[in-house]
Amino acid sequence: MFGKLKCSTAVFLAAGGLMLAHVANAADKVVYALTTSNISVGNAAQSSIPVGMEYWKNEGLDVGVIGLAGTMLGVQQIATGAVQFATAGPEAVLIARQKGLPIVAVYVMSTPIYETVVTDDNIKSFKDLKGATIGLPEMASGSLPYARSAVKDAGLDPDKDVKFISVGLGSSAANAIRQKEIAAWSVWDTGVAALENSGFKFTKIDPPWLSKMPGNVIITHEDMVKNHPDVVVKFLRGLAKATVFSLANPEATVRNHWEMYPATKPQEMTPQTFADSLHIYESRASRMVKAPGRKWGENVDAEWGNILLYSVESLGDADTMRASYTNQFIDEVNDFDEEAVIAEAKASKW
Structure with missing residues (x-):
């Protein structure tokens, strides 16, 4: 008991x-x-x-x-x-x-497991996000404290210089990115991999110290x-x-x-959909x-x-x-x- x-x-x-x-x-x-x-x-x-x-x-x-x-x-x-x-x-x-x-x-x-990704080639680092909106999967997710710290490390004020909003995962996040509701997406690895499978080309802007943490x-x-x-x-x-x-x-x-x-199984099973599923799996497995x-x-x-x-x-x-x-x-x-x-x-x- x-x-x-x-x-x-x-x-x-x-x-x-x-x-x-x-x-x-x-x-x-x-x-x-x-x-x-x-x-x-x-x-x-x-x-x-x-x-x-x-x-x-x-x-x-x-x-x-x-x-x-x-x-x-x-x-x-x-x-x-x-x-x-x-x-x-x-x-x-x-x-x-x-x-x-x-x-x-x-x-x-x-x-x-957290990553911050952008689709705008003009954004090279968190320093370039001043005045921008950063999307999160959920406001209660662990990606929020990470993103706030990355913003601070870039010399910005996370309470004043950027805005954080919840955009979810999958299609809802994809729509927010396409409609430019957010300039960056702070999320976990598998979420990024899923949108990469649908054709998104992302650039990661994570600070170097991220890899030195648990x-x-x-x-x-x-x-x-x-x-x-x-x-x-x-x-x-x-x-x-x-x-x-x-x-x-x-x-x-x-x-x-x-x-x-x-x-979680693709509706249509093809070599490509299996490869896409492996891509999502490997996005996390590589970190384990x-x-x-x-x-x-x-x-x-x-x-x-x-x-x-x-x-x-x-x-x-x-x-x-x-x-x-x-x-x-x-x-x-x-x-x-x-x-x-x-x-x-x-x-x-x-």
């Missing part, structure tokens, strides 16, 4: 409305939220693969995967105990900690870390195995995702590759320190930063036969 975190229902936002998920036995069943309403093939390693390959089930967990509209909503749901794990941007974690929310990052999924992280409640470390290890080890599988066999990963999320000498999920102090260095927000000091994440589970999370998972992936019939 999760004690303080146990709840009879988990309230979450999906498909544009409120839904309820019963949490029957919290020791076995957990709810995991991806903080996007569009769980695309790019999210396969953290959604369809650990379920389809039964990595979580084999760890003794029954994991329900849901989508939430934005990082800050995921943070709130973790803080209230409505969900047990969620994805988040690292800056959003630090902002939440400054507000006293009891959340902690326990695993780094990738290098930074990317997408997994967060949980402090009480989970303290009272249920075994559940945390099992959940994260399932993610690590799924990441290894997906990197070893991208084609099988995409096909499995279609099976579990049929709405483990750096030499690093363990799956490992936090690096220097990367988190760069957030304090460049953020426009007030995020506290180094001690506050270090309390926002932990590596205490990483050795156990990495305790599996990686080569066996790779062999399993290459032998997959998907």
Whole structure:
């Protein structure tokens, strides 16, 4: 039982409305939220693969995967105990900690996933966006604190020199770009890849320091870390195995995702539509590759320190930063036969 975190229902936002998920036995069943309403093939390693390959089930967990509209909503749901794990941007974690929310990052999924793209060749950097409007997928997304910091780093005032608006993803974002409602789009990698598939030619204007920060992280409640470390290890080890599988066999990963999320499968299957789906998958997978000498999920102090260095927000000091994440589970999370998972992936019939 999760004690303080146990709840009879988990309230979450999906498909544009409120839904309820019963949490029957919290020791076995957990709810995991991806903080996007569009769980695309790019999210396969953290959604369809650990379920389809039964990595979580084999760890003794029954994991329900849901989508939430934005990082800050995921943070709130973790803080209230409505969900047990969620994805988040690292800056959003630090902002939440400054507000006293009891959340902690326990695993780094990738290098930074956010990008800012433009179609106007006259825009070379954030400095050229003075007086412009920057589009976001959602105002609650982790791309907002990143974009605000990039604006500040360019010598502009993010509260006065630019305007931020929500334009969504896919067709709604495409319309905003075509109609020049926005001069730049700050979004995550898979969103950019999807519009590239529809013919957009983008230029990325991200500052060089972005690559020196942690990317997408997994967060949980402090009480989970303290009272249920075994559940945390099992959940994260399932993610690590799924990441290894997906990197070893991208084609099988995409096909499995279609099976579990049929709405993401192209209506017409052709070599081109399959290639487009792989492009979306690879836009995220390229950021999930483990750096030499690093363990799956490992936090690096220097990367988190760069957030304090460049953020426009007030995020506290180094001690506050270090309390926002932990590596205490990483050795156990990495305790599996990686080569066996790779062999399993290459032998997959998907």
